[in-house]
Amino acid sequence: MKKYVLLTGASSNLAKELIKDFNEKNYTVIGISRKEIQDDKNIFISLDLMKKGSLKLLRKKLKEKNIFPNIIVHNLGGKIENDTHPLKAKVLKKSLKLNLGIAVEINSYFIQKAIKKAIKLNIIHISSDSSINGLASPAYVASKSAINAYVKSTARNYIKNGITLCSILPSRFTENMQSTNNNLLDLFPLNRYLKTSEISNFIVHIATLDNICYSGSNIVLDGCKR
Numbered sequence: 001m002k003k004y005v006l007l008t009g010a011s012s013n014l015a016k017e018l019i020k021d022f023n024e025k026n027y028t029v030i031g032i033s034r035k036e037i038q039d040d041k042n043i044f045i046s047l048d049l050m051k052k053g054s055l056k057l058l059r060k061k062l063k064e065k066n067i068f069p070n071i072i073v074h075n076l077g078g079k080i081e082n083d084t085h086p087l088k089a090k091v092l093k094k095s096l097k098l099n100l101g102i103a104v105e106i107n108s109y110f111i112q113k114a115i116k117k118a119i120k121l122n123i124i125h126i127s128s129d130s131s132i133n134g135l136a137s138p139a140y141v142a143s144k145s146a147i148n149a150y151v152k153s154t155a156r157n158y159i160k161n162g163i164t165l166c167s168i169l170p171s172r173f174t175e176n177m178q179s180t181n182n183n184l185l186d187l188f189p190l191n192r193y194l195k196t197s198e199i200s201n202f203i204v205h206i207a208t209l210d211n212i213c214y215s216g217s218n219i220v221l222d223g224c225k226r
Contacts, residue, residue: 003027004067005207006110008103009075010044011035014126014173017200018073025208030067032058032076043067049076049102059109068117071207072110073124074103077144083137095139100146107154111163120162124207125151127167129222144169148218155216164215166206170199171222194223 005022009015010031019029019042029042037044045061047054062068077099082091107123114121130136131144148167155165173194199221206214 003071004069005029005071005073006032006062006069006106007073007075008032008049008106009077009126011037012075014196014200015075017196018075018203021200021204022071022207025204027071027208030062030069050098055102055105055109058106068113068119069110070120071122071124072106073126073203073207074106075126076102077126079137079140083139085138087138087142092139092142095143096146099140099143100150103147104150107165111158111161114163115158115161118162120210121164122207122209123163123165124203125165125167126203127169127218129169129171129220131169131218132220151218152216159212159215164212166214166217166219168199168203168206169218169220169222170194171220173199194221198223 003026005027007015007018007029010019010029010033015031019031019039022029023041031037031042031044032047032049033044034046034048036046043065045058047058049055049058080091080095080098082088083095103125110121125147127147128136128140128144130141131148134141148169151165151167158165171194173196202221206219
């Protein structure tokens with residue numbers, strides 16, 4: 001029986017590593033991205049999830065293909081325009097939708113379906129260690145912090161149904177560094193940032209575990225950063 005992973009933000013470098021690692025574990029990835037992606041091994045759906053009606057279209061496409069994911073990885077997110085101090089409410093609202101709101105709507109649909117079908121579902125949210133230390137722009141930090149709280153609350157409610165949720169809080173890694181700042185390297189004992197492949201390998205390991213112990217956890221991946 002085929003095993004599926006629903007992956008949002010499927011065009012990023014982290015997503016490319018995730019797709020490779022999931023394929024190695026014999027999972028087929030259903031990647032959602034605004035960009036058109038061609039791949040013989042996986043299924044890609046070109047959608048802008050920030051647009052009205054996109055989630056309804058996603059559900060329709062998966063229903064047509066008779067696909068239900070075993071794992072969901074929410075990789076969609078990031079910093080939006082004008083995310084700076086003093087923070088404006090409309091900027092925060094847009095950031096929350098991008099980093100959490102879309103994922104919440106996706107989860108709501110698939111969690112209800114999983115309960116009805118009596119099947120297990122593992123859900124991974126990609127957060128950030130800036131949600132703890134505040135070292136990023138204000139709306140981004142607030143949105144990522146909201147992910148962590150949402151995961152804890154939702155995991156507690158659905159663990160009895162065999163549904164697990166956790167958030168992964170990576171520190172700076174090679175993909176998300178737009179420029180090299182050697183001063184920041186002093187925070188890392190290995191004198192380098194984490195590799196995208198290292199983050200991906202950990203996420204896939206957690207996502208494919210048949211184990212409830214990690215559910216509700218906010219797991220920090222910082223390579224012993226000070």
